[in-house]
Amino acid sequence: MRESIEVVIIGSGPAGLTLANLLQRAGVGCVVLERQSRTYVEQRQRAGVLEHDGARLFEEWGLGESVLAGTTAGGMLEIRLDGQPRFFDVAALAGGRAGRIVPQQVLVGRLIEAFLAGGGDLRFEAAEVTPHGLDGSAPTVTYRDTAGVVHEIACAYVAGCDGFHGVSRASVPEGALTTYTYEHGYGWLTVLADAPAPYHPLFGIHPAGFAAQFARGPGASRFYLECAPGADVGEWGDERIWEQLRLRLGDAGLPTGPITEKLFVEMRCFVADPMRYGRLFLVGDAAHIITPMGGKGMNLAIADAGVLARGLRAALREGDERPLAAYSETCLKRVWDHQEFSRWMGEMMHEAGNATLAGPFRRQLARARLERLFSSDAAARAFADLMA
Known part of the structure; x- marks a missing residue:
């Protein structure tokens, strides 16, 4: 079965669903392919804090009410050193920039509902998802549905939002990316x-x-x-x-x-540079892994999606390729800033306690x-x- 759409998004985690909702509001056609079931995706629990900039992104794109309704602000940390509590008011010290307490499964569920309510095309249990022709001008993505029918989707761009072990980065030829790792x-x-x-x-x-x-x-x-x-x-x-x-x-x-x-x-930490190969753009964990320390993983994925959505809108609706060309450079600056912070915070929290480390x-x-x-x-x- 042959189809065509402007953007194929592989993966329906926070990165893929954020991108899908933003493209929908930008009037850019997209389809989301997810290999897991909807139940699995909506119950998967990982992150729990949305940064101030992430909340602002949803508000700026008109998703604040549907995504953030009922969530609570979180700006205080408790640090217990040898059992003695100390409190650190992040929001007060950061000029009032408070994050939101939003468990990932809640955020994902709301993003799914918002996308489907707007007429979005989200296909769960898509097997054997495979991108083709990424280095050309007319890529395609094939997959097999639950009935065994093979679909071929022609598109202008592919967004790889399928995590560290997904097919997106694995589809990039060896040597096309420089990768950095740290244990x-x-x-x-x-x-x-x-x-x-x-x-x-x-x-x-x-x-x-x-x-x-x-x-x-x-x-x-x-x-x-x-x-x-x-x-x-x-x-x-x-x-x-x-x-x-x-x-x-x-x-x-x-x-x-x-x-x-x-x-x-x-x-461990992992960064791929650039976060693009031809018509494929890597988003979130497909491009970088960061430790949970500091709560940056989901937030980096959402930030990537915001940068890519603006770039795709400019390229497909305004004929301006410059924001899309700058996607990797723009995202990697934030990625390395957060990698450095997460490493610094991790060293402090672990080594201050464990002398044998x-x-x-x-x-x-x-x-x-x-x-x-x-x-x-x-x-x-x-x-x-x-x-x-």
């Missing part, structure tokens, strides 16, 4: 539990290792526990998890609940770094500016 030397056990959410995002710095707790809805929490690289999730039973969380978060009475998910996360000297350096956030207004504002 942090530790991992995180990430735990999703039906446990009461903290009032503020919570970071625990302790000699036993780093821990954190973030809201994923009023009755759900995402916990993080520092562990050795390549840790076996099977060695982390529920009892051990709660024991370590109580210890590292300095809360003997930490409310518990059923654990619904355990995953090991390699703390980098040695006693670096532990004292990390503690000095942390103390400066609460003793120097200039240091606090610089940290808040990047956090916001």
Whole structure:
């Protein structure tokens, strides 16, 4: 079955759905192909905080009410050093720029509803998605639907929003991209539990290792526990998890609940340069991976989508190719800024607690770094500016 559309979007995570909604409002035709089911996509829980600039992007494109309705502002962090709480007011120190507490599954669900309500074309369970002719002037994308019918979609551009392991970046010839990687030397056990959410995002710095707790809805929490690289999730039973969380978060009475998910996360970074090959544009995790520290992953994906939407609108509606040509350069400046911040924050949070990670000297350096956030207004504002 042969079809044609201006833009084919591969992937329906925050990047793909944001781009689809923005293109819809720009009057640019697009179709979204997603290999998973709608139920899977709407239940997938990852990030939980939308930055100030992300919220502004949705408001500027007329999506504020449908996407952000009922969400709460989040501008305060709690940092517990050896069990002693300290509070850091990001919004106040960043000139009132507060983020929004928006669990990813809520954001994705609302973006799906908004896109479909506007007549959008979103195809779930699309198998064998494959881009073709990306280095020419008339690319196509093929896929097989649930009935076994093969579709071929001709388009002007392809947006690869299908994550680190997706087909988009894998379709780029070897050597066309320069890739940068970094391993942090530790991992995180990430735990999703039906446990009461903290009032503020919570970071625990302790000699036993780093821990954190973030809201994923009023009755759900995402916990993080520092562990050795390549840790076996099977060695982390529920009892051990709660024991370590109580210890590292300095809360003997930490409310518990059923654990619904355990995953090991390699703390690694990845950046592809450029974020484009011919008529293919890489968006979000397809182009870059960042550690969860600082909550930048979903926000970088949404920012990429905003830059690409403006570039595609200019190229397809105004005949101006310049914003599209600058897509990679524009996005990578933000990507490297956030990579540097995430690395800096990760070092401070982990090394200030765990002396075995980098040695006693670096532990004292990390503690000095942390103390400066609460003793120097200039240091606090610089940290808040990047956090916001």
